[in-house]
Amino acid sequence: MNDNNTELPSVQRTSREELRELVRSQLQALLEQNNLKGAKALLVPVQPPDIAEAIEGLPETMQAIAFRLLSKEEAIEVYEYLDSSIQYALIEEFKRQDVLDIVGKMSPDDRARLFDELPAKVVKRILEQLSPQERQTTSLLLGYPPDSAGRMMTPQYIAVKENMTVTQALDRIRKLAHVSEIIYYLYVTDASRHLRGTISLRDLVVSDPEQLLSEITRREPVFVSTETDRKEAARLIQRYDFLALPVVDSEQRLVGIITVDDVMDVVEAETTKDIYALGGVASGKENYFQTNIFTVARKRVVWLLILLITNTATSAVIRAREDILEQVVALAAFIPLLIDTGGNVGAQSSTVVIRGLNINAIGEGKVWRTIGRETAAGSLLGIMLSLIVTIWAYFLAGNLLVAISVGVSLLAITFLASFAGSALPFLFDRLGFEPTLMSAPFITTAVDVLGVLIYLTVAQQLLGGAE
Amino acid sequence: MNDNNTELPSVQRTSREELRELVRSQLQALLEQNNLKGAKALLVPVQPPDIAEAIEGLPETMQAIAFRLLSKEEAIEVYEYLDSSIQYALIEEFKRQDVLDIVGKMSPDDRARLFDELPAKVVKRILEQLSPQERQTTSLLLGYPPDSAGRMMTPQYIAVKENMTVTQALDRIRKLAHVSEIIYYLYVTDASRHLRGTISLRDLVVSDPEQLLSEITRREPVFVSTETDRKEAARLIQRYDFLALPVVDSEQRLVGIITVDDVMDVVEAETTKDIYALGGVASGKENYFQTNIFTVARKRVVWLLILLITNTATSAVIRAREDILEQVVALAAFIPLLIDTGGNVGAQSSTVVIRGLNINAIGEGKVWRTIGRETAAGSLLGIMLSLIVTIWAYFLAGNLLVAISVGVSLLAITFLASFAGSALPFLFDRLGFEPTLMSAPFITTAVDVLGVLIYLTVAQQLLGGAE
Numbered sequence: 002m003n004d005n006n007t008e009l010p011s012v013q014r015t016s017r018e019e020l021r022e023l024v025r026s027q028l029q030a031l032l033e034q035n036n037l038k039g040a041k042a043l044l045v046p047v048q049p050p051d052i053a054e055a056i057e058g059l060p061e062t063m064q065a066i067a068f069r070l071l072s073k074e075e076a077i078e079v080y081e082y083l084d085s086s087i088q089y090a091l092i093e094e095f096k097r098q099d100v101l102d103i104v105g106k107m108s109p110d111d112r113a114r115l116f117d118e119l120p121a122k123v124v125k126r127i128l129e130q131l132s133p134q135e136r137q138t139t140s141l142l143l144g145y146p147p148d149s150a151g152r153m154m155t156p157q158y159i160a161v162k163e164n165m166t167v168t169q170a171l172d173r174i175r176k177l178a179h180v181s182e183i184i185y186y187l188y189v190t191d192a193s194r195h196l197r198g199t200i201s202l203r204d205l206v207v208s209d210p211e212q213l214l215s216e217i218t219r220r221e222p223v224f225v226s227t228e229t230d231r232k233e234a235a236r237l238i239q240r241y242d243f244l245a246l247p248v249v250d251s252e253q254r255l256v257g258i259i260t261v262d263d264v265m266d267v268v269e270a271e272t273t274k275d276i277y278a279l280g281g282v283a284s285g286k287e288n289y290f291q292t293n294i295f296t297v298a299r300k301r302v303v304w305l306l307i308l309l310i311t312n313t314a315t316s317a318v319i320r321a322r323e324d325i326l327e328q329v330v331a332l333a334a335f336i337p338l339l340i341d342t343g344g345n346v347g348a349q350s351s352t353v354v355i356r357g358l359n360i361n362a363i364g365e366g367k368v369w370r371t372i373g374r375e376t377a378a379g380s381l382l383g384i385m386l387s388l389i390v391t392i393w394a395y396f397l398a399g400n401l402l403v404a405i406s407v408g409v410s411l412l413a414i415t416f417l418a419s420f421a422g423s424a425l426p427f428l429f430d431r432l433g434f435e436p437t438l439m440s441a442p443f444i445t446t447a448v449d450v451l452g453v454l455i456y457l458t459v460a461q462q463l464l465g466g467a468e
Numbered sequence: 469m470n471d472n473n474t475e476l477p478s479v480q481r482t483s484r485e486e487l488r489e490l491v492r493s494q495l496q497a498l499l500e501q502n503n504l505k506g507a508k509a510l511l512v513p514v515q516p517p518d519i520a521e522a523i524e525g526l527p528e529t530m531q532a533i534a535f536r537l538l539s540k541e542e543a544i545e546v547y548e549y550l551d552s553s554i555q556y557a558l559i560e561e562f563k564r565q566d567v568l569d570i571v572g573k574m575s576p577d578d579r580a581r582l583f584d585e586l587p588a589k590v591v592k593r594i595l596e597q598l599s600p601q602e603r604q605t606t607s608l609l610l611g612y613p614p615d616s617a618g619r620m621m622t623p624q625y626i627a628v629k630e631n632m633t634v635t636q637a638l639d640r641i642r643k644l645a646h647v648s649e650i651i652y653y654l655y656v657t658d659a660s661r662h663l664r665g666t667i668s669l670r671d672l673v674v675s676d677p678e679q680l681l682s683e684i685t686r687r688e689p690v691f692v693s694t695e696t697d698r699k700e701a702a703r704l705i706q707r708y709d710f711l712a713l714p715v716v717d718s719e720q721r722l723v724g725i726i727t728v729d730d731v732m733d734v735v736e737a738e739t740t741k742d743i744y745a746l747g748g749v750a751s752g753k754e755n756y757f758q759t760n761i762f763t764v765a766r767k768r769v770v771w772l773l774i775l776l777i778t779n780t781a782t783s784a785v786i787r788a789r790e791d792i793l794e795q796v797v798a799l800a801a802f803i804p805l806l807i808d809t810g811g812n813v814g815a816q817s818s819t820v821v822i823r824g825l826n827i828n829a830i831g832e833g834k835v836w837r838t839i840g841r842e843t844a845a846g847s848l849l850g851i852m853l854s855l856i857v858t859i860w861a862y863f864l865a866g867n868l869l870v871a872i873s874v875g876v877s878l879l880a881i882t883f884l885a886s887f888a889g890s891a892l893p894f895l896f897d898r899l900g901f902e903p904t905l906m907s908a909p910f911i912t913t914a915v916d917v918l919g920v921l922i923y924l925t926v927a928q929q930l931l932g933g934a935e
Contacts, residue, residue, distance in 0.1 A: 046687075046688055048688075048690065048708065050707050050708055054831075057831075058831065058833075171673065174673055175673055175674050178670055178673060178674045179674070184669075184670050184673065185652055185669070185711075202651075202652070202669060202673075203645055203651050206638065206641055206642055206645060206651065206669075207642050207645045207646070220513075221513055221515075223515065238732075239729075239732045239733070239736070240517050241515065241517055242729035244652075244711060244728070261711070261728050261729075261732075262706075262709035262728075264732075265705075265706045265728075265731075265732065265735070266706070268732070268735060268736075269706070269735075269827060272739050273823055273827070275743070276742070276743060276746065276819060276823050277819060277820070277823070279743065279746065279747070279819070280746070280815050280816055280818070280819025280820070281812050281815060281816050281819070282816045282819055282820060294841055294844045294845040294848060295848065297841070297845040298845045298848040298849045298852070301813075301816050301845070301849060302849055302852055302853070304812065304816075305809060305812060305813070305849065305853055306853075306856070308805075308808055308809060308812060309805065309809075309853070309856065309857065309860065312804060312805040312808065313860075313864065315801075315804045315805070316801040316802060316804070316805065316864055317864075319800055319801040319804075320798065320801050320864070320865075323797050323798070323800075323801075326793075326797050326800050327794070327797045330790050330793050330794045330797070331787065331790070333786055333790075333793050333800040333803065334782075334783040334784075334786040334787050334790075335783060336800065336803050336804060337779060337782045337783070337786075337803060337807050337916055337920065338775075338776065338779040338782070338783065340804050340807055340808065341775055341779060341807065341811075341912065341916065342772060342775060342776075344808075344811070345748050345771065345772060345775060346768075346772070348747050348748060349747055349748050349749045349768050349771075351747070352743060352744060352746070352747025352748070352749055353744070353747070353749060356740055356743050356744070360736060360740070364524075364525065374761055374764070377761045378761040378764040378765045378768070381761060381762065381765040382765045382768060382769055382772065385765070385769055386769070386772055386773075386776070389773070389776065390776065393776065393780070397780065397783055397784075397787070398787075445808065449804055449808070453804065
């Protein structure tokens with residue numbers, strides 16, 4: 002934790018975060034003193050993502066000033082790391098030419114992503130000013146469906162022909178390195194741009210300079226089409242440990258590549274979507290702090306309204322059994338326990354199954370085995386808990402029959418919850434619904450309604466004799 | 469979806485999965501006919517991860533036979549992709565020398581991971597037979613704490629000295645390419661192996677062959693130490709879009725690198741851990757289908773027992789207010805609704821905050837803003853729902869005072885739940901507890917106990933006059 006003797010952005014566990022905060026506060030202090038030269042010098046050794054973070058932490062009025070301190074080359078890199086809200090604010094601040102220099106030099110996939118989040122009017126204005134070629138690539142990418150491989154690919158790859166020699170290919174890399182997003186794979190295409198195979202720079206470097214590329218090309222490349230879902234593309238890169246994946250159009254012509262760094266961002270975004278769905282939060286691509294709270298509330302209310310409807314059934318069940326509750330009001334004290342436990346056992350099973358489905362970890366033919374295992378584990382839990390709860394309820398309520406009702410229903414509820422929790426996600430998956438989104442409301446309903454019904458029915462049988 | 473005219477493992481959305489299944493079933497059919505030559509030919513154009521999956525899908529008796537059909541080189545690659553249970557079964561099946569050839573040629577980080585999951589006896593036996601150098605690297609990796617950067621790094625990188633020329637560096641790459649895990653970065657070290665900087669192969673390729681490396685070295689590299697948590701290493705690779713990250717020891721000497729493909733696996737594993745924790749499931753590194761259900765149940769019971777304890781408080785509150793329930797038994801019908809809604813609003817807020825914390829998306833100084841926003845959104849939800857619920861409850865119960873009690877308490881509960889749901893994760897994070905694990909039980913308790921207390925107290929005020 003001794004950061005005193007280092008002004009470098011070196012990483013030593015949390016000290017990196019401390020350093021970022023240090024850069025931000027020093028930068029702010031220098032700007033407040035109007036010491037632009039000092040501020041400029043401060044930023045020289047700092048990495049672009051860290052500069053972006055420092056700028057994001059500044060008061061709004063200073064962000065544009067700080068950004069202008071950067072060299073043009075650095076500005077382009079830093080700009081890509083900035084949050085889209087700040088990118089937008091900077092666009093508004095700058096004169097046209099500045100913006101064009103920066104936006105024009107962004108990689109096409111990052112530019113498409115930026116445009117996705119800007120107001121249509123601004124996009125139109127910028128598009129008009131781009132060079133015809135830049136405009137064309139960007140519009141092309143914007144034309145693919147959201148969340149498709151086409152939208153996240155970059156057309157900046159290096160294609161070669163089979164009849165080139167290793168030396169010629171290396172020359173080509175040298176020439177194209179500054180415009181290509183990655184140079185570690187070459188894509189071999191035929192005269193009509195059909196993808197024939199791939200060559201890694203590694204293969205190239207270790208080969209005889211005079212060898213023909215046809216001799217070192219790896220045939221049968223793994224690829225995706227522009228329409229493929231970006232999740233599938235991410236899965237392939239992960240599965241095959243690739244640094245990039247080629248993307249072809251409907252006629253199998255190479256049109257772009259997807260790189261591993263973009264995939265990591267996709268995986269993070271998709272996981273957030275899954276986690277939000279599990280937590281009953283609809284996700285949008287908007288930045289959290291920019292969305293107004295009415296939108297936030299509107300997005301969450303749906304799930305809660307569904308719950309309200311399903312609770313009508315639960316209420317109806319309780320009301321239908323009101324006589325037994327009236328007789329033995331102590332029964333009411335255990336309703337929260339039964340509902341909470343059922344909900345949680347259901348959530349435990351569905352969490353495992355949904356995560357398994359989302360990462361393709363449950364093979365065909367393992368569906369029934371999984372449901373069987375989950376239900377068995379749930380029942381086992383039920384037996385343990387039910388014994389404990391019976392004793393616990395007896396101490397609390399002082400009534401053995403109440404305690405037995407609680408214990409017996411808990412056993413039934415955990416069985417039910419683990420079965421519903423594991424089976425419903427598979428069912429929704431088969432039916433083509435999104436299990437992550439659909440499972441929780443249905444599991445909650447099944448467990449609430451049936452759980453309360455079982456509880457009060459058992460209680461009526463055991464305790465209702467007094468009537 | 470016309471797979472008929474292609475026998476290549478080409479990817480076209482779901483067709484790849486169909487193809488894998490096809491390979492598996494054909495392979496099984498050929499093995500059943502004892503047609504080993506045909507089976508061997510079938511596998512030639514298939515990619516190693518797909519072969520691994522096909523082998524995993526075979527009956528156990530055939531797995532070893534199928535594996536033996538592979539060329540030695542292919543076998544090594546396929547082996548790394550196999551599930552650890554099958555890796556273990558194969559080790560048991562094989563004669564010593566086969567195993568050693570394969571394990572000896574695995575990359576050290578994959579070998580360490582394999583050993584992590586094998587019984588100690590088997591590991592010892594294999595370690596004894598490795599060459600001294602292989603044994604040393606593997607033991608070294610095994611010596612770092614689990615989930616540390618040291619454990620996931622590979623010592624197979626290429627180091628260079630500053631006074632080499634570009635041509636010399638390229639020669640060195642050529643010589644070391646077959647033993648280095650990646651060749652796309654060179655690490656510049658001084659005489660005592662201290663990390664001085666990095667050079668990408670891209671920089672090298674576009675430079676003048678006679679240039680000295682010192683002229684193109686990027687100083688102040690981002691690095692981690694062997695003790696750094698692997699999550700932090702993954703975050704850095706993602707943040708800086710690196711293909712690899714250097715790892716240094718306590719004296720800042722370069723000891724290994726972490727590559728982006730391993731990071732993607734870490735991210736997936738860590739996310740599964742987070743999702744499991746949110747769903748109340750303790751996760752282990754064991755394979756799901758190999759863990760027996762007693763272990764599964766034991767891992768989940770803790771969370772449920774905590775719930776039981778906290779429910780004692782809820783039960784006590786209800787029992788303390790039994791007189792009002794006895795008077796107006798219709799009140800009981802709405803307890804599930806209040807508990808479910810409180811739980812869900814709390815989960816919505818905590819999901820957003822916990823995910824934000826886990827991906828470092830909530831900057832310093834945004835803590836109170838986040839809690840404020842969540843509480844505001846929750847209160848807004850509360851107002852909407854409370855209006856709807858009051859009307860709904862009036863129709864169901866036919867008693868205006870009951871309906872008002874339900875509505876008023878729901879408002880209080882949503883406010884409380886969104887505040888607790890957003891504030892508690894931050895609190896636990898500050899106190900050094902794992903928010904993903906700790907938040908749910910506490911939020912549930914706060915919401916259940918206070919929710920029921922508010923509900924029955926309000927009802928007593930409004931309805932208790934009859935006493």
